[in-house]
Amino acid sequence: MNKPAPQDDEQGEVFLDESDIIDEVDVDEEDLPDADDEDDTENIEEPDDSIHIFTGHTDELYSVACSPTDPALVATGGRDDRGFLWKIGHADWASKLQGHTDSVSSLAFSCDGQLLASGGFDGLVKLWDTSGNLKRTLEGPGGGIEWVRWHPKGHLILAGSEDCTVWMWNADNGHCLNVFSGHGASVTCGDFTPDGKTICTGSEDATLRIWNPRSGESIHVVRGHPYHTEGLTCLSISSDSTFAVTGSKDGSVHIVNITTGKVVSSWASPTSSTEGGPESIECVSFAPTFTWAVSGGMDRNLTIWDLQNSSPRFICSHEEGVTCLAWLGVSKFLATGCCDGRIRIWNCLSGECVETFKGHEHAIQSLSVSSNVEFLVSVSMDGTARVFEIGNFH
Numbered sequence: 001m002n003k004p005a006p007q008d009d010e011q012g013e014v015f016l017d018e019s020d021i022i023d024e025v026d027v028d029e030e031d032l033p034d035a036d037d038e039d040d041t042e043n044i045e046e047p048d049d050s051i052h053i054f055t056g057h058t059d060e061l062y063s064v065a066c067s068p069t070d071p072a073l074v075a076t077g078g079r080d081d082r083g084f085l086w087k088i089g090h091a092d093w094a095s096k097l098q099g100h101t102d103s104v105s106s107l108a109f110s111c112d113g114q115l116l117a118s119g120g121f122d123g124l125v126k127l128w129d130t131s132g133n134l135k136r137t138l139e140g141p142g143g144g145i146e147w148v149r150w151h152p153k154g155h156l157i158l159a160g161s162e163d164c165t166v167w168m169w170n171a172d173n174g175h176c177l178n179v180f181s182g183h184g185a186s187v188t189c190g191d192f193t194p195d196g197k198t199i200c201t202g203s204e205d206a207t208l209r210i211w212n213p214r215s216g217e218s219i220h221v222v223r224g225h226p227y228h229t230e231g232l233t234c235l236s237i238s239s240d241s242t243f244a245v246t247g248s249k250d251g252s253v254h255i256v257n258i259t260t261g262k263v264v265s266s267w268a269s270p271t272s273s274t275e276g277g278p279e280s281i282e283c284v285s286f287a288p289t290f291t292w293a294v295s296g297g298m299d300r301n302l303t304i305w306d307l308q309n310s311s312p313r314f315i316c317s318h319e320e321g322v323t324c325l326a327w328l329g330v331s332k333f334l335a336t337g338c339c340d341g342r343i344r345i346w347n348c349l350s351g352e353c354v355e356t357f358k359g360h361e362h363a364i365q366s367l368s369v370s371s372n373v374e375f376l377v378s379v380s381m382d383g384t385a386r387v388f389e390i391g392n393f394h
Helices: 037-042
Strands: 052-054 061-066 073-078 083-087 090-097 104-109 115-120 125-129 134-138 145-150 156-161 166-170 176-180 187-192 199-203 208-211 218-222 232-237 243-248 252-257 263-268 281-286 292-297 301-306 311-317 322-327 333-338 343-347 352-357 364-369 375-380 385-389
Touching: 061 375, 073 104, 073 115, 073 375, 073 385, 104 145, 115 145, 115 156, 125 156, 145 187, 156 187, 166 199, 187 232, 199 232, 208 243, 243 281, 243 292, 252 281, 252 292, 292 322, 301 322, 322 364, 333 364
Parallel strands: 061 104, 061 364, 232 281, 281 322
Antiparallel strands: 052 385, 061 073, 073 083, 083 090, 104 115, 115 125, 125 134, 145 156, 156 166, 166 176, 187 199, 199 208, 208 218, 232 243, 243 252, 252 263, 281 292, 292 301, 301 311, 322 333, 333 343, 343 352, 364 375, 375 385
């Protein structure tokens, strides 16, 4: 079969005359594709996997805390200078926590669930009962409150401030028990050890300090090689009160022996930025029942570290940066919150993502798990808190 000869490019333009027209067809304008149809595909709303949305706030949210004793009770706080207490499954119940004059940056329930502490960028820590009644206001720090933590066995409250200090109060009478001074910049993270005998704090000054709560003395200062070269962003303490894991803006993760003050493991981010600079680590944690530590950061990875071999077990990639994480009880499952507004559930034994929760429109800022491990609550820059069911991941 002969192929048709190629047409000569120099033939010029081809015109139809009226004798070439076979038939004319009228086309209804409604049948024509809309020029905006392609844009509409980008505006299709994603499914919302949440079972409850709390919309009491008027600006982006920074913090969420679930009660350790009441599976329904949740506290949220944010940029609108307010906190709220509300209940999962009780859409008609909410209590407004008013009195801060700047953003509510941090929230924490006491271990017995009786009190809630809220820390604000106004430099105040406020204590509330579970009905939302203000019990007292704790003053002293000269800068915004970065975080609040409770003693694991009593009503002592610890708060780190932008003014380089850490304060400890008796929550029952409001008395200041100690001020821990020594950091050279904002105290960005900190906590009591689980046995309650020691305090660990990390700072923008790239140091970890280990304190005696009674005397206020600094037992160890961890700094310089082989430790972080830039400010600390997060820390977590092992359940046996022996080790602290810290993350930093320099993209590294270090484990420190709390008793000796020595760095025992150091890990760089497994992937470096294409820009050449390190990507900040935003969250770290020890696994509750396994010999692992985990870290998440702006390199878009969750890294599961094997503590026995000091090497990564799995590197779990995300579409955007990882901002926060939460273990689902004492299970192998971990939730990560990300800049893309997604929450991902990971099986840390296999390194697999087993669920992706959608619903938020902007970055997740904080995650908390209900005391019965049935619900995961997230807060976002989109101004909402959302509740997701996690009963399948025990």
